[in-house]
Structure formats: structure tokens, C-alpha cells
Amino acid sequence: MKFTKAEIDAVIAASPRTTAPLNKLVLSADHQVRPGGSTSKMSIAELAASILDCGVLQNLIVIKDPRGLFEVCAGGRRLESLNLLMSNGDIPDNYPVPILIVPADKALMASLSENIFHVPMHAADEYLAFSRLLGEGKSVETVAAAFGVTPLVVKRRMKLASVSPKLMDEFRADDISLECLMVLASVDDHEKQEQAWAGLPQWNRRPDYLRQLLTQGDIESDRDPVAKYVTLKAYEKAGGATRRDLFSDDDKKAYLLDAPLLERLAVDKLSKKAKQVRAEGWKWVDVRVRYDRDEYNGHVELRKVRREPTEHEATALAELEAAMQAVQQRLDALEDMDDDDADQDDGAVYQELESEQAALQLRLKAIDDELSVWPADLMTQAGCVVHVGHNGAATVKCGLIRPEDRSAVAHVLTQGTGQTGECGGQGDMLSGPSAKVRPVHSDKLMRRLTAHRVAAVQAELIARPDVALVALTAQLAQKLFLSRDYRYHQQPQVLDVSVTDSQSALQSAADDIEASPAWLRMEAERSAWAQKLPQDLDAVFPWLLAQDQATVLQLLTVAVACSVTGIQGVESPTQRTDVLAQALGLDMRRWWTANGPSYLNHVSKSRVVEVVTEARDINVAAPLAGMKKDAAVVAAELALAGSGWLPRCLRGQAASVAATGEVGTASLDDSHSEADELAESAA
Known part of the structure; x- marks a missing residue:
């Protein structure tokens, strides 16, 4: 039988309203449409906190029990929350609970109506309501306690409420998922939020890709090499501003907002390393936050030479080579063995021999590295660049010869004083533009x-x-x-x-x-x-x-x-x-598609200009030549959009x-x- 809302309202209007002690209320087994325990414990805890702060705002619907009890047929969540408060000692067991008593034959109908005709609050309204509470002067901790949630949850809901109203309307219409809304809320700029969402293709509206678009160009503490080198702790200690994603599970991750301060701290730290490198005998040492190949494009690179091993090193090399040969012979013997003659132990022996061979190769390489040295007489005409490497550690690019020092190096070589060791002629010590044409792409x-x-x-x-x-x-x-x-x-x-x-x-x-x-x-x-x-x-x-x-x-x-x-x-x-x-x-x-992350960030600025010239024309490309690399990349992205280059x-x-x-x-x-x-x- 189908009941109309008017019929249900009539039943409820004719029913008496009163209060009953909490210890007289039990959940109905036959007239409750929601099974007990179907609500998450987190939801019950939040509702209990709200009841403790504001009281029971809506009466429970009950029927009289022959034992003098009241069976709750609608309001099971409120009853469970009240029992939680009682067990915690927050309210007495006879706490007065507002109830509405209905006839037993109408109880199931009343329970069903409360759930069917109840329209739950949209999540967007919830976020805005939290924002209004805080706007009235209530503290985050007070609101958190009132609703039984952590202060972080309140802050997150506040952050969600600050999303662009235009995007919030799309969230209400289910055109934006909650996961994507959280990513959008991680930045405060409404225009940037809207542009990022509009730039997402329909087939790839994933939170991770959206985050990539929004944080493009940002300095991430756990990914940017310079940030990793300086460390977030040192940056914040120096007063650097940061932005943190409230929705990230990684509370140690931050976005660094003061790029000049970060670079200054990096230079200060690199300068200590440069002092050590300068003591090795190089003519000059540059400190750069990042190594720019374009800046040193005209430099010739000095190569290491192999010095003669000492008696101890020569003995060690001979022993290692003999051991390598013996291991290889044993491996060859096992490989030549017929399958019928092989057993399980042979497989284990083979693996042990391979491990031994790898260990010997590492020892050989260590000695070879010791024998490879910079020629001392040419070091006095060459220099180094101390910079932050891609791994976030201080890196040294050694053996660069400036164009104005080439004649001095040539003089040293023609005098025959350069150390050649076993590498061959003196010309093998140098590499640079004259040796080979640099490829367009690395x-x-x-x-x-x-x-x-x-x-x-x-x-x-x-x-x-x-x-x-x-x-x-x-x-x-x-x-x-x-x-x-x-x-x-x-x-x-x-x-x-x-x-x-x-x-x-x-x-x-x-x-x-x-x-x-x-x-x-x-x-x-x-x-x-x-x-x-x-x-x-x-x-x-x-x-x-x-x-x-x-x-x-x-x-x-x-x-x-x-x-x-x-x-x-x-x-x-x-x-x-x-x-x-x-x-x-x-x-x-x-x-x-050619853009900053996919291509332009990985090539020189001159190459960026070439690309725009080829895709558009010289008039579009010319202004890029006078820009810094980051600005040129942004301008190039706009110029290349839709070109299909x-x-x-x-x-x-x-x-x-x-x-x-x-x-x-x-x-x-x-x-x-x-x-x-x-x-x-x-x-």
C-alpha cells in the first residue's frame, strides 16, 4: 500500500509529543527501517557532539511498549548518539528525550516517511555553514568540539567553502567530484582554479592531473632539487613563506613561495662547497643554483687522464683481473654443462659466482676511478661550476675552459707538458664545440x-x-x-x-x-x-x-x-x-603536445625561440629572446597553443x-x- 505525504503528516499531527527518560528508550526491532549498526561510528560521534552542544533538536518517533518502555522506530542515530554520551558520562541515564508517540500500526509508515521524505544537506551547504560559524567569531576548536570532529576537519571544510562559487555550483551539479574539489581548494586564487578546471580535457579530469596543472611552476619541498638541497626547515627558519595542502596526507610537504630567498639560501650553502673545490687548484669556481648549459656553451671541457698506478695498485689490479678470469671460467663451465648433468646446487653456485663477479667489477671500477685524474698543469687554466644537481645534492661540473683561456691551454699542450698517461695524445684531453656538433636534443x-x-x-x-x-x-x-x-x-x-x-x-x-x-x-x-x-x-x-x-x-x-x-x-x-x-x-x-613540462623546460632558451619561429614566425618569436627562460617558456606555450608543432x-x-x-x-x-x-x- 502506498501512502501519500499528506496522510503521513496527518498521522504525525494527531500524535502526542512529550519527553521520556533515556533509559526507557529502546530501538524497535519490527518498526525500524534502518538496521542497527548501519551508520558509521564517525557519524555517530559527530552527532553526539552536536547533541551535547545543542540538545536533541528533533523528536524521536516511538510506540508504547507493554513493558512500559518506548520503542524507537525513527531516530535510531539520535538514540545511539545519546547512549554514547551516557556511556561517556556526559549525560545521565534519565536524560529527558523529546519523543512523538504514534500508533503501533502506523509506526513502520512513520519510520519510512522520515527516511524517504528527508532531504539530506548537500556537502556544499555543509562547507558553507561551517564557514559561516567561523565567520560569526567561533574558534576552530569550538566548532570542532561541537560537531565531534578534529580541528583539521573543520579547517578542511573551511577550505572547501572558499572554492570559487562558479566551481561550487558545478560541484552541486555533480560535474566536479569531491576529490577534484579538494585539489582546487589547495590554491586560493579563484581565477587560477577556474582556468585549471576549464583547461582539463573531458577524458582526463583526474585529481592527480588537475593537481599537476595547478602546481605547475610551484616550488615543491619534496620534489624541487633546490628546495631539497636547502631543506624546508632551513627555509622556514629564514622566514620563508609556504603554502600547505590541507588535504594532503603528507603533512611535511609544502609549497615554497619565496623563490629569491630559496635561491639566496642555496647560494650561501653552495659557497661553502665552492671553497673546498677552489682549494683543489682550479683557476676559477662559479656558484650557480642551476647549471645552465647555454651559459657555458662556448667552453671547452677538459678530460681526465689515467695516471700510472702505484706498485700497490698495480698488484691489486692484477689480482682482481686474475680473480675475474677465474670466476668467468667457472661460469662458462656451468653454462656448457648438459641439463642431464646439472642439479639444483649448480643453480645456487651460478648465482653465487655472478654475485662474486659483480663485487669484483665494483672493486675494479673503484681503482679505475682513483687512477683517473685531472691533469695538474691544465687545472690551473680550467675551472668548475658548483650547482644543485637533479638529485637535490651539491654537484660539481669540473674541467671547463673559458674561451679566453684556450690559447694558454694550447701553449701548455704544444710544450708537451700535459699529462697524457694511457689515454693517448694530448688532443684527447679536450672536448668542446670544435670536437663535435652539439645535438638539438639531449x-x-x-x-x-x-x-x-x-x-x-x-x-x-x-x-x-x-x-x-x-x-x-x-x-x-x-x-x-x-x-x-x-x-x-x-x-x-x-x-x-x-x-x-x-x-x-x-x-x-x-x-x-x-x-x-x-x-x-x-x-x-x-x-x-x-x-x-x-x-x-x-x-x-x-x-x-x-x-x-x-x-x-x-x-x-x-x-x-x-x-x-x-x-x-x-x-x-x-x-x-x-x-x-x-x-x-x-x-x-x-x-x-609541446608545452613546458613535455618539451620547452628541457631545452635551451635559444631552442625555444627556434621552435616558436618554426611554428609561428620570427615576429612572434623575437620578443622571447629578451625574456628570462621561465617567462619565455610561458610565452612560447601560448604561441604554440593549437599550432600542432x-x-x-x-x-x-x-x-x-x-x-x-x-x-x-x-x-x-x-x-x-x-x-x-x-x-x-x-x-
Whole structure:
């Protein structure tokens, strides 16, 4: 039978209201729609604190019991909170509780109505209400005690209430999750909050990615190398301002707001290290917070030479080399042993020998490091830069020769006084611009960029079983039928057919890979198959036999995609993923965008200017040359927005080769994919 709200209101209006001692109230077993114990203990504690502060504001609905008791059919949370207060000694057992007595045949209806027609307060209203209480002059501790929560909870709700009203409306409409709202509340600037939320793509509205956007450029105490070097304690002791995320579980993490103070403290600390380095005999020692390659681009680098070992060192080297040879012979003997003759003890012996070999190699390296020295007569013309390294420790870049000191170094070398040791001629002591052309991208950046390209190829490949099957078949055929061709062993293979997932290699090469759309797509595919496949190894084969061919082929496609490799540290006209990229019509603009974190922060300012010139024009790029690096990166990001610009290593083989002018035939130009043409026109 369905009751209307009007009928329920009539029943309640006709029922008498009074009070009853707490020790006369019991929870009804037959007329209570909420089962006992279904409410979290934290919620009960908060309600108990509120009752202690304000009393019971809403009566409990009860029926009379033949034993003289009152059965509570609506208000079980209030009863449980009152009992908690009584057990804690905060109220007596006969505490008067306001009640509404209803007929037994209407009790269940009354209990149901209180829960059905009750509209819970929206979380946004709760945060604003807490803010108003504090605005009336109540302290955080007072409000916390009144609601049975910690002061931190009150502060967090206050912080949530301070989020932009526009974003709070979206939270009310369930367009913003609570997790994202907490991230937005971590900064006080409403405009910055709104811009960050508007900049999130619909498919990637994750709290961690939002936090990355909001804190971009901030100095994080636990991640920024200079902050780690100075230490948060020293920075705060010097009066440095900080911002802490109230919603972070790490109460030791902070955002440092005074960059000039941080750099001054770093320089002061580095100067002590510089004093020690200067005592080693170098001509000059610079102190820099960060090592900028551009500043020292015209310097020549001095190389270490190998000095003659002392008698003691020579003896130690000979003993280590003999021991290494003996261990290798024992390892070779175990490897040549037939499987029938081997036993479990041999495996343990093999592992022990490998460990012994590794220990010997470390000792050899330690002696070699001792034998590698800076030539003393050239040190007096060279210098060092003491700076903070990427690991947050003081680092020394040694052996730099200024352009004005090159003639003096050349004079020393022509006089034949330079120490050459076993390294060869005196020319081997120097390296610099005259020795080789500096590449556009560093080894680390090339690995980062090509990791993103590999991830994009994988993400494209899982939708193309035809290409995956051809790629796998081609590589197996090469190994079976063409492995005698000398070129087979010279060319790296595009697939690791032993199916080693390249996931960890991508993570190692690019620390931002996990936020990329290609990675997320592959992770979703991995997760789906991990849940679909039988967990028993022996069950996989019969399970696949029972599947249709399309399912088997799709699984093969995912396995092939996961094994795609091709990370490289050197920029070259071709990459091993080119053949797959062309077959898939790969357009890296779908998977990667040039911005500060992904590219611009990792190259010199002059390169930033070059990029904007190429993507836009010289008029747009020219003002960047007069800016500091950080400002130039921000301006470049704005200029590159929507341009679709890609570095050559991400444009694909055809586009890259044609752009360098190495190949310009009509046949190659005709082979450009539509994506390559779009990328070139955008660039």
C-alpha cells in the first residue's frame, strides 16, 4: 500500500509529543527501517557532539511498549548518539528525550516517511555553514568540539567553502567530484582554479592531473632539487613563506613561495662547497643554483687522464683481473654443462659466482676511478661550476675552459707538458664545440620523446590487428629464414617477440608518460584483458581454444602492441618504429603536445625561440629572446597553443627526412600520410 505525504503528516499531527527518560528508550526491532549498526561510528560521534552542544533538536518517533518502555522506530542515530554520551558520562541515564508517540500500526509508515521524505544537506551547504560559524567569531576548536570532529576537519571544510562559487555550483551539479574539489581548494586564487578546471580535457579530469596543472611552476619541498638541497626547515627558519595542502596526507610537504630567498639560501650553502673545490687548484669556481648549459656553451671541457698506478695498485689490479678470469671460467663451465648433468646446487653456485663477479667489477671500477685524474698543469687554466644537481645534492661540473683561456691551454699542450698517461695524445684531453656538433636534443630528452612515440604506436596498434599480425609474422620470418644475412644482426628489431612488456622502459624514459592519453589507453586495455583471462596458467590455452578467432586475434594484437620498443637517446633520420608508424598513419598530435613540462623546460632558451619561429614566425618569436627562460617558456606555450608543432623525431620518418633535405623525391613525398602533411603545414 502506498501512502501519500499528506496522510503521513496527518498521522504525525494527531500524535502526542512529550519527553521520556533515556533509559526507557529502546530501538524497535519490527518498526525500524534502518538496521542497527548501519551508520558509521564517525557519524555517530559527530552527532553526539552536536547533541551535547545543542540538545536533541528533533523528536524521536516511538510506540508504547507493554513493558512500559518506548520503542524507537525513527531516530535510531539520535538514540545511539545519546547512549554514547551516557556511556561517556556526559549525560545521565534519565536524560529527558523529546519523543512523538504514534500508533503501533502506523509506526513502520512513520519510520519510512522520515527516511524517504528527508532531504539530506548537500556537502556544499555543509562547507558553507561551517564557514559561516567561523565567520560569526567561533574558534576552530569550538566548532570542532561541537560537531565531534578534529580541528583539521573543520579547517578542511573551511577550505572547501572558499572554492570559487562558479566551481561550487558545478560541484552541486555533480560535474566536479569531491576529490577534484579538494585539489582546487589547495590554491586560493579563484581565477587560477577556474582556468585549471576549464583547461582539463573531458577524458582526463583526474585529481592527480588537475593537481599537476595547478602546481605547475610551484616550488615543491619534496620534489624541487633546490628546495631539497636547502631543506624546508632551513627555509622556514629564514622566514620563508609556504603554502600547505590541507588535504594532503603528507603533512611535511609544502609549497615554497619565496623563490629569491630559496635561491639566496642555496647560494650561501653552495659557497661553502665552492671553497673546498677552489682549494683543489682550479683557476676559477662559479656558484650557480642551476647549471645552465647555454651559459657555458662556448667552453671547452677538459678530460681526465689515467695516471700510472702505484706498485700497490698495480698488484691489486692484477689480482682482481686474475680473480675475474677465474670466476668467468667457472661460469662458462656451468653454462656448457648438459641439463642431464646439472642439479639444483649448480643453480645456487651460478648465482653465487655472478654475485662474486659483480663485487669484483665494483672493486675494479673503484681503482679505475682513483687512477683517473685531472691533469695538474691544465687545472690551473680550467675551472668548475658548483650547482644543485637533479638529485637535490651539491654537484660539481669540473674541467671547463673559458674561451679566453684556450690559447694558454694550447701553449701548455704544444710544450708537451700535459699529462697524457694511457689515454693517448694530448688532443684527447679536450672536448668542446670544435670536437663535435652539439645535438638539438639531449640523450635524456630524446629518450623522453621517443618513449611517447612508442606509447602512441602501441595505442594505435591495438586497434589494427591486421598490422599487428603482419609485424609479428614479418619478424618471425626474418629470424627463421633471413637470420644469416649480416644485416639481420645489425638492425634493432621493432618487436620484442619474447613478449617483455615495454611498460617499465617507458616509465623510466619519460616521467610524464603515465598522464599521456596513449598510456591511459594501453592501461585500460591491459586491465580489461587481465580481468578477462583465466588466472590459472594452465587454463589460458583451453580458454583461447574456445574463443572465436576475432577474440584470439585481438589478444594477439594487444600482446604485440605491449612489446613494441624503440626508445633511443640519439636523434637520427630514422627510428625503428617508423615502419609501424607509417603503416598506422600515426599522427603524434593526437597523443602529444609541446608545452613546458613535455618539451620547452628541457631545452635551451635559444631552442625555444627556434621552435616558436618554426611554428609561428620570427615576429612572434623575437620578443622571447629578451625574456628570462621561465617567462619565455610561458610565452612560447601560448604561441604554440593549437599550432600542432612537433619536434622532428615525432613527425615520422617521411616528414623528418623531407624536412632535412636528405631525400626529396616525388615518390617519398607521395608517401606522406595525411597526418604528416597536416603536421608539416602546422609547423
